[in-house]
Amino acid sequence: MPQRVLVADDDRAIRESLVRALELEGYHVVPVVDGIETLTRARRDAFDALVIDVMMPGVDGLAVCRVLRAEGDHTPVLMLTARVETPDRVAGLDAGADDYLAKPFELDELLARLRALLRRASFGGGDGQESGTALRVGSLLVDPAARRAWWADEELLLSKTEFDLLELLVRNEGIVLDHSTVYQRIWGYDFGADSKNLAVYIGYLRRKLAAAGAPSLVHTVRGVGYTVRRP
Structure with a gap:
């Protein structure tokens, strides 16, 4: 059909x-x-x-x-x-x-x-993988099965793409993911170096984490990509 x-x-x-x-x-x-x-x-x-x-x-x-x-x-x-x-x-x-x-x-x-x-x-997700195992980085908890995330006791209200991006970064804690990899895993298509989609969503995640009281977790590696590190 x-x-x-x-x-x-x-x-x-x-x-x-x-x-x-x-x-x-x-x-x-x-x-x-x-x-x-x-x-x-x-x-x-x-x-x-x-x-x-x-x-x-x-x-x-x-x-x-x-x-x-x-x-x-x-x-x-x-x-x-x-x-x-x-x-x-x-x-x-x-x-x-x-x-x-x-x-x-x-x-x-x-x-x-x-x-x-x-x-x-x-x-149903950014990387095509579903897992019932909760992911944790410090006080950040990500539940892929329920598609919910919390900082300490405060739930983060994330869109589908925001959640997919956060899950991908947390699954690869400490690993720098380049722009092309993130685009392919989250959007299924590399929009190229001039696209601002990824930067916009990274900004969203940072603002929502900061509003929940989280310290800086999502880091930019200039000219390469992004990574999540424990505070």
């Missing part, structure tokens, strides 16, 4: 181009034109992934994503945006998007990112 993808974009040319490209790749595509229709279809039907434009009339893509996440819908979301500044990317990720792609984009890159999201969803 083909995987079902909802495409939401009020730009007819972009929407029709995406539908053609995705159908040629074997996906079953449902196109919609605004945020209200996106919410209606996403609530009514099951999809394997959602491709949502940020700038839509009425209810925009960020609001759509926030509502779906608040309702417990964890369908992978690839956000399309004409806004490329870091605060705009952060806003998309804060809303619960799994990835973002700036317009104008190459169809090949969109298809690659969509495949990566679908692979991650099918595995």
